[in-house]
Amino acid sequence: MAFDKMELRDIEVWDGNFAAAQAMRQCQIDVVSAYPITPSTPIVEGYSKFLADNYIEGEFVMVESEHAAMSGCIGASAAGGRVATATSSQGFALMVETLYQASGMRLPIVLNVVNRALAAPLNVNGDHADMYLGRDSGWIQLDAYSPQEAYDLNFIAFRVAEDHDVRLPCMVHQDGFMTSHTAQGVHTMDDDTAYSFVGDFKPMNDMLDLEHPVTHGVQTEEDWHFEHKARQHNDLMTKVPAKIDEAFAAFEKLTGRKYNQVEKYDMDDADVAVVCMGTSVETAREVALEMRAEGIKAGVVGLRVVRPFPFMEIAAALKDVKAIAALDRSSPNGAAGMLFNEIAGALFNTDSKALLSGYVYGLGGRDLTKKHLHDLYKELQANVDAGKVTTPLQQFIGVRGPKLAFL
Amino acid sequence: MSEMKKIKNLKEFSTSADRFEGANLLCPGCAHSIIVREVLNATNDDLILAASTGCLEVCTAVYPYTSWDASWIHIGFENGSTAVAGAEAMYKALKTKGRLKQPDRNPKFVAFGGDGASYDIGFQWISGCMERGHNMMYVVLDNEVYANTGGQRSSSTPIGANATTSPAGRVSYGETKNKKDMVAIMAAHNIPYAAQVAPNKWKDMVKKIQHGMEVDGPVFINAVSPCTTEWKFDPKDTMHLTDLATDSLVFPLYEIIDGHELNITYRPKNVIPVEEYLAAQGRFRHLFKDEYKYLIKEWQERVDANWAYLNRREEARV
Amino acid sequence: MANTGWDEFEIGAMLRTFDGAIEDIPGTLQEDRNYSPNSSFTASVADWRIEKPVFNKDYCIDCQFCWVYCPDISIISRDKKMIGIDMDHCKGCGICVEVCPTNPKSLLMFPEQADEETEIAQWPSKEEKEK
Numbered sequence: 001m002a003f004d005k006m007e008l009r010d011i012e013v014w015d016g017n018f019a020a021a022q023a024m025r026q027c028q029i030d031v032v033s034a035y036p037i038t039p040s041t042p043i044v045e046g047y048s049k050f051l052a053d054n055y056i057e058g059e060f061v062m063v064e065s066e067h068a069a070m071s072g073c074i075g076a077s078a079a080g081g082r083v084a085t086a087t088s089s090q091g092f093a094l095m096v097e098t099l100y101q102a103s104g105m106r107l108p109i110v111l112n113v114v115n116r117a118l119a120a121p122l123n124v125n126g127d128h129a130d131m132y133l134g135r136d137s138g139w140i141q142l143d144a145y146s147p148q149e150a151y152d153l154n155f156i157a158f159r160v161a162e163d164h165d166v167r168l169p170c171m172v173h174q175d176g177f178m179t180s181h182t183a184q185g186v187h188t189m190d191d192d193t194a195y196s197f198v199g200d201f202k203p204m205n206d207m208l209d210l211e212h213p214v215t216h217g218v219q220t221e222e223d224w225h226f227e228h229k230a231r232q233h234n235d236l237m238t239k240v241p242a243k244i245d246e247a248f249a250a251f252e253k254l255t256g257r258k259y260n261q262v263e264k265y266d267m268d269d270a271d272v273a274v275v276c277m278g279t280s281v282e283t284a285r286e287v288a289l290e291m292r293a294e295g296i297k298a299g300v301v302g303l304r305v306v307r308p309f310p311f312m313e314i315a316a317a318l319k320d321v322k323a324i325a326a327l328d329r330s331s332p333n334g335a336a337g338m339l340f341n342e343i344a345g346a347l348f349n350t351d352s353k354a355l356l357s358g359y360v361y362g363l364g365g366r367d368l369t370k371k372h373l374h375d376l377y378k379e380l381q382a383n384v385d386a387g388k389v390t391t392p393l394q395q396f397i398g399v400r401g402p403k404l405a406f407l
Numbered sequence: 408m409s410e411m412k413k414i415k416n417l418k419e420f421s422t423s424a425d426r427f428e429g430a431n432l433l434c435p436g437c438a439h440s441i442i443v444r445e446v447l448n449a450t451n452d453d454l455i456l457a458a459s460t461g462c463l464e465v466c467t468a469v470y471p472y473t474s475w476d477a478s479w480i481h482i483g484f485e486n487g488s489t490a491v492a493g494a495e496a497m498y499k500a501l502k503t504k505g506r507l508k509q510p511d512r513n514p515k516f517v518a519f520g521g522d523g524a525s526y527d528i529g530f531q532w533i534s535g536c537m538e539r540g541h542n543m544m545y546v547v548l549d550n551e552v553y554a555n556t557g558g559q560r561s562s563s564t565p566i567g568a569n570a571t572t573s574p575a576g577r578v579s580y581g582e583t584k585n586k587k588d589m590v591a592i593m594a595a596h597n598i599p600y601a602a603q604v605a606p607n608k609w610k611d612m613v614k615k616i617q618h619g620m621e622v623d624g625p626v627f628i629n630a631v632s633p634c635t636t637e638w639k640f641d642p643k644d645t646m647h648l649t650d651l652a653t654d655s656l657v658f659p660l661y662e663i664i665d666g667h668e669l670n671i672t673y674r675p676k677n678v679i680p681v682e683e684y685l686a687a688q689g690r691f692r693h694l695f696k697d698e699y700k701y702l703i704k705e706w707q708e709r710v711d712a713n714w715a716y717l718n719r720r721e722e723a724r725v
Numbered sequence: 726m727a728n729t730g731w732d733e734f735e736i737g738a739m740l741r742t743f744d745g746a747i748e749d750i751p752g753t754l755q756e757d758r759n760y761s762p763n764s765s766f767t768a769s770v771a772d773w774r775i776e777k778p779v780f781n782k783d784y785c786i787d788c789q790f791c792w793v794y795c796p797d798i799s800i801i802s803r804d805k806k807m808i809g810i811d812m813d814h815c816k817g818c819g820i821c822v823e824v825c826p827t828n829p830k831s832l833l834m835f836p837e838q839a840d841e842e843t844e845i846a847q848w849p850s851k852e853e854k855e856k
Binding site for chain 2 (some may be wrong): 002030032033057058059063064071073075078079097206207210211213214217219220221228350
Binding site (some may be wrong): 421 | 740751753755764769773788794795797811818819820822853
């Protein structure tokens with residue numbers, strides 16, 4: 001082997017960015033084609049420092065834009081090898097076109113998305129605007145709430161994406177600054193164990209197999225397009241969830257850490273529940289414990305797998321809850337929030353009597369405080385007590401100025 | 408490294424087994440096809456190819472058919488260059504790691520794009536590839552217009568051309584901006600080789616393509632591709648139009664080594680007037696009206712000045 | 726392939742040019758390659774033509790201009806000799822006729838339904854150049 005292994009301590013103190021970079025190092029990627037953008041830049045910087053210090057073999061192509069970054073990843077992936085990159089916000093928006101192309105071409109690329117607000121106005125802090133922008137792009141999407149999870153989910157991503165029965169690219173999301181730049185203790189795996197979880201890359205339809213030339217990226221008109229798009233959706237709906245569960249189970253066996261498509265905290269007997277993503281999940285869990293002490297049976301549901309959306313699992317987790325709050329960290333700009341709509345869709349046509357209200361919060365890095373959540377849980381309990389939603393269906397939390405509430 | 412195929416004359420060249428197939432959807436008489444054949448037949452090396460969205464891509468890879476006998480990728484409009492650069496990076500990575508399936512073979516990485524894809528929307532992507540030094544070749548199929556979508560102007564469209572978004576009309580003579588000098592811009596990246604070629608001078612093209620494939624590093628080739636549909640001439644006259652283009656010096660054939668040494672590679676025995684070139688194409692027909700005839704004179708002056716400039720550079724070795 | 730359903734093709738709309746492995750593509754003549762049904766080589770654009778080229782080998786000097794300038798790989802050349810036209814792939818553009826240097830030309834365009842033997846039998850004779 002022409003590169004050096006790194007000796008890691010059992011627990012390292014890493015921020016989300018460095019944790020992701022370490023996971024990428026351990027997966028022995030063949031080509032990283034990348035561009036810097038706050039707050040994901042340290043992932044790319046960390047990776048290039050590993051290369052400079054001989055901890056990595058493989059090509060690192062520092063391209064001239066995020067669109068070129070994903071374009072290079074697509075070319076490299078189609079050529080036949082392990083490929084990954086990282087971005088945020090504006091860069092993510094710039095590469096959106098190529099995201100659809102990558103997934104349509106069924107190429108297993110891993111993209112670390114450090115979630116950040118979208119301009120205008122310009123903002124470098126964390127919210128989920130970029131995540132929401134890519135939701136229909138046909139990628140598998142996982143959400144990490146902490147540096148530990150940013151590290152762990154990268155391994156899951158490579159393993160699931162590269163499976164020959166899946167062959168779909170995968171995003172690993174983490175909150176910009178709140179996770180990416182916050183250091184916490186991360187339980188590590190040693191280089192060999194980590195690599196063994198993802199294994200050697202097994203090529204499929206690779207351009208560099210010179211004796212079997214292949215054509216990637218064809219045009220399909222009205223006589224073929226629908227079938228190809230339908231096939232992709234079918235594979236996301238029917239093949240991916242089982243592979244994710246398999247990978248989660250294998251990961252638990254290896255490390256003792258168990259992930260689920262829908263993370264449930266204190267939900268068994270919950271009357272009121274908050275559904276959210278990212279670092280807000282941990283804040284909500286702390287507040288839920290405090291609400292319990294006050295006599296309110298509070299629980300938290302975190303979405304771990306954003307796409308394919310765990311429709312049945314969300315419904316199962318929430319159907320017996322009396323009042324649910326869907327928290328969206330992105331401005332829906334003229335509609336109810338994404339989580340609100342998707343939960344509503346999952347619960348409609350069931351015999352659930354749950355009340356559902358929505359909250360928009362935390363845009364541009366605005367904090368979601370424990371006080372905000374405390375008041376929110378109180379509103380949910382008031383809904384339960386009244387037997388109906390006592391507030392407008394959509395409220396903005398933490399905005400200065402007159403109260404913003406709609407619907 | 409395999410030796411380049413030896414091609415002494417056209418009879419020898421004709422023993423090539425094409426790796427580009429017919430029954431594609433290109434217009435009858437399309438020069439793109441002639442150029443692609445000459446490029447692919449210039450070598451016996453394995454090829455990894457890419458194309459940007461455009462006539463070539465759209466006509467040769469419509470499901471369920473492919474006209475390519477080598478691995479080929481299309482991603483989008485801007486990024487044919489970066490697609491092949493990514494593949495080249497993967498090749499280098501797999502070579503280092505000992506995972507190439509055919510480790511003794513050295514594929515060549517070639518991307519094709521139209522002038523729309525290359526001069527305009529994909530400009531930055533090509534610049535990035537040239538700057539990063541990938542071992543690849545980029546070939547522009549230059550028909551001076553967005554042909555695939557019906558003939559809109561690009562930054563390659565020359566003055567006076569009638570394009571659908573720079574149409575000739577009662578108060579307009581068509582395109583008012585001069586054609587962008589893409590070869591000079593790419594050569595300014597100090598790449599080992601940049602050149603302008605034309606399909607009528609097949610020997611000149613093959614020599615340049617072979618040289619481009621032999622040098623290590625990025626190569627930029629601009630190929631004039633007269634378009635029967637958008638330049639408005641009969642499909643059977645494609646080679647005649649190419650002759651007019653090269654022999655009027657509207658499309659001079661030259662090469663630039665390492666960004667600064669220019670060699671003119673074709674000097675017509677008889678230089679024909681630019682007016683003859685313009686007269687052969689429907690897209691310039693309105694220039695022959697009395698009020699626009701001055702533009703033909705300006706055309707000749709521009710072509711003469713450019714030729715003089717190329718000759719000065721060649722002499723000065725800069 | 727026309728009516729296959731969403732579950733009946735390779736993912737990613739990927740196409741393979743050949744059936745099985747092919748070791749040396751540029752060293753294998755087209756007639757010896759194992760094209761898959763997805764190669765356009767197996768398709769035909771003959772119905773595009775309104776005119777077709779007819780080849781008269783009596784006048785041909787095997788210069789290969791027609792071979793190099795044919796956009797549709799429809800001039801078949803073997804062992805440096807022009808041996809015929811691929812009528813499945815010829816679109817009838819007429820370039821081959823224009824570039825043919827012989828006098829009379831060895832390739833001429835005729836209406837699609839013309840009978841080749843008849844046309845060859847009444848081939849035009851050498852053109853005298855006007856002084």
